Amino acid sequence: MWWARVDGMKPEPEFTGLYVPLVTPFTDDLRLDPDALARLADEALAAGASGLVALGTTAEAATLTPEEQRTVVRVCAAVCREHGAPLVVGVGTADTAAALASLRALADTGGVAAALVPAPPYVRPGEAGTVAHFTALAEGGGVPLIVYDIPYRTGQALGPGTVAALGRLPGVVGTKHATGALDAATMELLDCAPPGFAVLGGDDAVISPLLAAGAHGGIIASANLRTADHAELIALWRHGSGTSARPLGAELARLSAALFAEPNPTVIKGVLHAQRRIPSPAVRLPLLAASADAVRRAALLATVPVLAVQR
Numbered sequence: 001m002w003w004a005r006v007d008g009m010k011p012e013p014e015f016t017g018l019y020v021p022l023v024t025p026f027t028d029d030l031r032l033d034p035d036a037l038a039r040l041a042d043e044a045l046a047a048g049a050s051g052l053v054a055l056g057t058t059a060e061a062a063t064l065t066p067e068e069q070r071t072v073v074r075v076c077a078a079v080c081r082e083h084g085a086p087l088v089v090g091v092g093t094a095d096t097a098a099a100l101a102s103l104r105a106l107a108d109t110g111g112v113a114a115a116l117v118p119a120p121p122y123v124r125p126g127e128a129g130t131v132a133h134f135t136a137l138a139e140g141g142g143v144p145l146i147v148y149d150i151p152y153r154t155g156q157a158l159g160p161g162t163v164a165a166l167g168r169l170p171g172v173v174g175t176k177h178a179t180g181a182l183d184a185a186t187m188e189l190l191d192c193a194p195p196g197f198a199v200l201g202g203d204d205a206v207i208s209p210l211l212a213a214g215a216h217g218g219i220i221a222s223a224n225l226r227t228a229d230h231a232e233l234i235a236l237w238r239h240g241s242g243t244s245a246r247p248l249g250a251e252l253a254r255l256s257a258a259l260f261a262e263p264n265p266t267v268i269k270g271v272l273h274a275q276r277r278i279p280s281p282a283v284r285l286p287l288l289a290a291s292a293d294a295v296r297r298a299a300l301l302a303t304v305p306v307l308a309v310q311r
Contacts, residue, residue: 011195011196012196013173013174013196013197013198013216014086014173014196014198015050015051015086015088015113015114015146015173015174015198015200015216015217016050016198016216016217016238017049017050017051017216017217017231017234017235017238018048018049018050018217018218018220018223018227018230018231018234019049019050019051019052019053019088019200019217019218019219019220020044020049020051020052020053020219020220020223020224020227021052021053021054021056021057021058021059021090021219021220021221021224022037022040022041022044022052022053022054022056022058022059022076022224023040023058023059023060023224023265023268023269023272023278024037024059024060024061024064024068024072025037025040025269025272025278025279025280026279026280026282026283026284027279027280027282028279028280028282030282030284032064032068032071032072033278033279034071034072034075036277036278036279037072037075037076038075038078038079039277040224040272040277040278041075041076041079041080042079042082042083043227043277044223044224044227045079045080045083045085046083047227047228047231048227048228048231048232049085049223049227049231050085050086050217050231051080051085051086051087051088051113052076052079052080052085052086052087052088053087053088053089053090053116053219054072054073054076054087054088054089054090055069055072055073055089055090055091056090056116056219056221057090057153057221057264058221058224058264058265058268059072059090059265060265060283060284060287061090061092062092063284063285070109073087073089073106073109073112074109077109077110077111077112078111080111081111086113086114087111087112087113088112088113088114088115088116088146088219089106089112089114089115089116090115090116090117090148091103091106091115091116091117092117092118092121092148093120093121094120094121094122094123095120096120096133096136096137099117099133099137099141100136100137100140100141102115103115103117103137103140103141103142103143104140104141104142106142106143107141107142107143112143113144114143114144114145114146114173114174115141115143115144115145115146116146116148116176116219117134117137117145117146117147117148118147118148118149118150118153118154119133119147119148119149119151119154119156119158120133120154120156121153121154121155121156122154122155123155123156124154124155124156125156126156127156127157127158127159127162130156130158130162131162131165131166134147134166134169134172135169138169138170138171138172139171141171143171144171144172144173145171145172145173146172146173146174146175146176146198146200147163147166147167147172147174147175147176148175148176148178148202149163149175149176149177149178149179149202150176150178150179150202151179151180152179152180157179159185160185160186160188160189160192161188161192163175163189163193164189164192164193164194164197167193167194167197168194172197173196173197173198174197174198174199174200174216175189175197175198175199175200176200176201176202176219177189177199177200177201177202177203177210177215178201178202178203179203180203182206182209182210182213186210186213187213190213190214190215198216198217199214199215199216200215200216200217200218200219201215201217201218201219201220202218202219202220204218204220204221204222204252204253204256204259204260205253205256205257205260206253207220207230207233207249207252207253207256208233208237208245208246208248208249208250208252208253209249211233211234211237211238211245211249212237212242212245216238217234217238218230218234220256221259221264221265221268222252222255222256222259222260222268224265224268224272225255225259225268225271225272225275225298225302226252226255226302226303229248229251229252230252232248233245233248233249233252236248237249251301254301255298255301255302258294258297258298258301259271259298261294261297261298262290262291262294263287263288265283266281266283266287266288266289266290266294267290267294267295267298268298269281269282269283269289269290270289270290270294270295270298270299271295271298271299271302274295274299275302281295
């Protein structure tokens with residue numbers, strides 16, 4: 001059962017609250033640093049995150065070797081077990097058969113609560129093809145699915161009716177809504193989402209108004225920083241405390257804008273390094289390290305002393 005009924009109202013989804021898509025810490029020579037990753041994972045959950053996301057876009061997953069990807073999942077799963085928290089793992093490929101193989105491998109490892117899966121990127125199979133893709137994954141993958149709706153990366157738009165239809169597939173438990181807009185289609189999705197289906201915000205700068213409209217939580221890259229504040233923002237909106245949530249949401253939106261001033265996760269890594277939480281701000285090509293000015297501006301909003309930022 002993927003949901004629990006709350007006071008006779010609409011079933012409460014299993015995946016609610018804050019999910020932090022972790023960066024992948026590298027050393028200066030671009031080697032994976034599992035110890036730094038474990039510390040970040042522990043800090044995020046200790047600060048109030050409901051769960052973690054491994055191998056998302058923020059993790060630079062496309063640049064990791066298969067062995068590195070397995071290490072990241074193993075490290076994050078171990079920390080999640082210690083905290084009793086769910087781990088979501090990104091699985092992104094344009095090939096349905098390859099996605100099925102990845103999901104089955106995740107199912108065999110254990111410790112994975114769900115997979116975050118986008119519409120097949122670049123291929124643009126149409127909405128009917130996308131539904132067929134997710135139907136095959138839901139039937140044969142062995143891991144619950146969160147549909148990652150991010151058309152400005154995949155090239156494939158999904159209407160609210162299509163997302164709701166996907167939510168009625170057994171084993172599809174939610175969506176990461178990152179369409180770049182809060183519009184009529186967003187409101188329709190929130191209204192027509194099936195019982196027990198989680199709508200999680202994925203556009204950091206507008207997470208507060210999406211929560212105000214009824215989203216169940218968020219997968220928020222900016223929450224690698226000020227994790228407790230992001231968790232509090234979600235809790236405030238979920239408990240109807242808009243008066244307190246609005247100013248906090250506006251403040252965190254300014255932080256998000258600064259963190260996304262250059263390609264994600266370059267600025268986030270720069271600030272984490274300034275905080276001495278990761279050994280290096282290094283990213284792998286085709287990304288380039290964030291500029292000192294971008295890191296400095298974001299660091300101020302993340303309450304990092306300016307002098308701590310590397311010049």
